[in-house]
Amino acid sequence: MRNFTAKLNSAVSKVNILMVDDRPENLIALEAILASPNYSLYSAHSGEEALRHVLTTDFAVILLDVQMPGMNGFETASLIKMRERSKHVPIIFITAISQAAEHVKHGYSVGAIDYIFKPYHAETLKMKIEAFVQLYQYQEHIKLQNELLKVIGETSNDTIVTVDEAGIMQTLNPTAARMFGYAPDKLTGRPIDDIVPALSSFLHAETNHGARLIETTALRKDTIPFPVDVQIGKTSIVGKQLFVCSIRDVTDRKMMEEERFRKIFDTTPCLIALRSLKDKRYINVNESLLQAMGYEGNEVINQSADMLQYIVDSDDKGAERHDPWQPARNIRIRYMTKTGDLRDGLLSSEVMQVHGEDCLLSVVTDISERVFWKRRLPVSTGLILQGRWLRVSCMKSATR
Numbered sequence: 093m094r095n096f097t098a099k100l101n102s103a104v105s106k107v108n109i110l111m112v113d114d115r116p117e118n119l120i121a122l123e124a125i126l127a128s129p130n131y132s133l134y135s136a137h138s139g140e141e142a143l144r145h146v147l148t149t150d151f152a153v154i155l156l157d158v159q160m161p162g163m164n165g166f167e168t169a170s171l172i173k174m175r176e177r178s179k180h181v182p183i184i185f186i187t188a189i190s191q192a193a194e195h196v197k198h199g200y201s202v203g204a205i206d207y208i209f210k211p212y213h214a215e216t217l218k219m220k221i222e223a224f225v226q227l228y229q230y231q232e233h234i235k236l237q238n239e240l241l242k243v244i245g246e247t248s249n250d251t252i253v254t255v256d257e258a259g260i261m262q263t264l265n266p267t268a269a270r271m272f273g274y275a276p277d278k279l280t281g282r283p284i285d286d287i288v289p290a291l292s293s294f295l296h297a298e299t300n301h302g303a304r305l306i307e308t309t310a311l312r313k314d315t316i317p318f319p320v321d322v323q324i325g326k327t328s329i330v331g332k333q334l335f336v337c338s339i340r341d342v343t344d345r346k347m348m349e350e351e352r353f354r355k356i357f358d359t360t361p362c363l364i365a366l367r368s369l370k371d372k373r374y375i376n377v378n379e380s381l382l383q384a385m386g387y388e389g390n391e392v393i394n395q396s397a398d399m400l401q402y403i404v405d406s407d408d409k410g411a412e413r414h415d416p417w418q419p420a421r422n423i424r425i426r427y428m429t430k431t432g433d434l435r436d437g438l439l440s441s442e443v444m445q446v447h448g449e450d451c452l453l454s455v456v457t458d459i460s461e462r463v464f465w466k467r468r469l470p471v472s473t474g475l476i477l478q479g480r481w482l483r484v485s486c487m488k489s490a491t492r
Contacts, residue, residue, distance in 0.1 A: 107152040107225050110134045112142040112168065113186070114160040122155060125214045126221060139163030143171055146178050152228035153221060156204075158187035169202045182224050184208060251339040255284050259292030262334065271341055273313030287311055288322060288339065295324065295335050309448055310339065317448065319346045363437070363456040365400055368449060369417065372396045375451060384458060386430035400454070402427035402439065417452060419443055427456065435460040 109131050111122045119135045126133060134149065136142040140163055142156070154172070158165035165185055173179045188210035200207070205224075208217060251271045254262040261284050264276035272279070272287050284291050288310045297304065310320040323338040357364055363381035367374050373396045382389060385399065392399050404414050405424035414423055420441045426434045437456040444453055 106130055106132055107228060108132045108134060108149055109221065109225075110136060110142060110145055110149075110151045110154045112136045112139070112155065112160075112165070113157040114138060115157075118157065125218055130225070139165070139168035139171075142168055146172055146175065146181075150177070151181050153182045153184065153224040155184050155186055155221075158185050166198060166202050169204060173202065182206075182228075184220070184224075186210065186212070248338075249340070253279075253284065253337045253339065255292075255295065255335045255337055257295075257333050257335075259284050259295060271312075271339070272310070284337065288320065288337075291322060291337070294322075307342075310341075318343050361458075363400075363458065365454045366446065367452045367454070369443065369452055370450065374399065375446070381456075384429065384435070400427060400456070402437070402456075416441075425456070436463040 107130065109126060111119055111126075111133060112135075113119050113122070114137055116137070119137075123133055123135070134145050134151070136145055139160060142154070145151075146154075156165045156169060160168075165187070169183050169185075172181065172183065182205040184206045185204045186208045206220065208220075248265060248267060251268045252265045253268070254264075256262055261279050261282055264279055266276060268274060268276045268279060274287075279287065288308060291306070291308065294304065294306055304324045306322045306324065308320060308322060309317045311317055319342050321340045321342050323340075325336045325338075327334050327336060357376070357378050360378065361380050362378075363384055364378045365374060365381060366376045373394050374392050375394075377389070377392050381387075381400070382392070387399065402425040405426065414420060418441075420439055423439045425437050425439045427437055428434055436459050438459060439454065439456050441452055441454040444451055
C-alpha cells in the first residue's frame with residue numbers, strides 16, 4: 093500500500109521530460125523554456141543516448157530533433173515505440189529543416205503526436221508540454237488506481253462482483269472460486285441471483301446512506317447455502333450504471349452468535365420456546381421450560397400442539413390486542429403446567445429467522461412466587477417486596 097501511495101504522490105509531484113538534440117545550444121534553450129520545479133529534465137545528444145534514458149526512466153513526453161548525425165529522429169522514434177514500456181509516450185518532433193509534407197507524414201507514421209518547426213514560440217511550446225504532462229498525470233492516476241484495485245480484489249477475502257442494471261455479473265475477483273466453487277469466468281454473464289438468490293431486487297432500492305448492507309443467504313456450486321453479508325455500492329462508468337457488490341462469508345460469525353445464543357437459551361431461568369411460523373411446531377425449548385411445565389423434551393420438540401397454554405390477564409393493557417403469533421412485550425399471563433396448575437408469568441415474544449426459517453421466539457418470566465407473596469402480604473404494611481426479602485419481612489412481622 094505504501095508503494096502505491098508513493099507512486100501516486102510521485103506522479104502528481106514531478107514528471108520526467110526527455111529532450112534530444114545533437115546541438116547543446118538547442119538543449120540549453122529548451123531547458124530555459126521548460127524550467128519548472130514540477131519537471132525533471134533529461135538531455136540526450138544523440139538517438140543512442142536517448143534510447144539509454146528510455147530503458148531506465150519513464151517519461152511524460154519526449155522532445156526529439158529530426159536531423160541528427162548517426163541515428164536520426166525518425167529511427168529513434170521507431171525504436172522507442174517498439175518497446176512495450178515506452179510505446180505510448182508522446183513524441184514531439186522539433187525540426188528546422190524537414191518541413192516537407194512527406195517528412196511530416198513520415199514523422200506521424202513512426203509515432204509522433206505533434207510536429208513543431210523552428211523557430212518556435214516559447215510560450216506555445218510550454219503550453220503544449222503542460223497539456224501533455226497533465227494528460228500523463230491523469231493516465232498515471234488511472235493506471236495506478238486500477239493496479240491498486242486489482243491488488244485489493246485479488247487479496248480480499250470477500251468476493252467482489254460488478255453487476256449491470258439487469259443484474260448480470262460483469263466481473264468477479266478470484267475469491268469467487270474459493271467462496272462459490274466456480275471459476276470467475278464461469279460466472280461472468282450470469283445473473284447475480286444464481287449465487288445470491290433475490291439479490292437483484294435490492295440493487296435499485298433507494299437509500300440515503302450510500303452503500304447498503306444486506307444480510308442474506310448465498311448458494312455454492314453444490315447448492316449448499318451459507319450466510320453472507322452483501323454490501324452494494326452504485327457507480328457510473330462512461331454513462332453506464334454499475335453496481336459493485338462485496339460478498340462476505342459470515343459462517344464463522346453466525347456460528348459464534350448461535351453458540352452464544354444457545355448458551356443463553358440453555359442457562360437462563362426464563363422459559364424459552366422457539367416455534368416455526370410455517371407449521372407451528374416446536375423447534376426447541378430450554379430446560380427451564382421443561383422443568384416448569386413438567387414435560388420431557390421428546391413430548392414437546394417437533395410437536396405442533398400448543399404445549400404452552402396460557403390466558404392473558406384481563407387487567408393487562410395489551411390483552412385486547414395480543415396476537416399469540418406476533419411480537420409482544422411483558423404481557424401478564426397465566427399459564428398451565430402438564431398437571432393442570434396455573435402459574436403467573438410475563439410473556440415477551442419476537443419474530444426472527446433461524447437458518448432461513450421464520451420463527452417465533454417466546455420468553456416467559458415466571459412471577460408466580462412474587463404474585464403469591466404480594467397477595468399474602470397485608471395491605472396495611474404498604475410493602476411490595478420480592479423473593480427471600482419478602483419472606484424475611486413477613487417472618488419479622490409474625491414474631492412481633
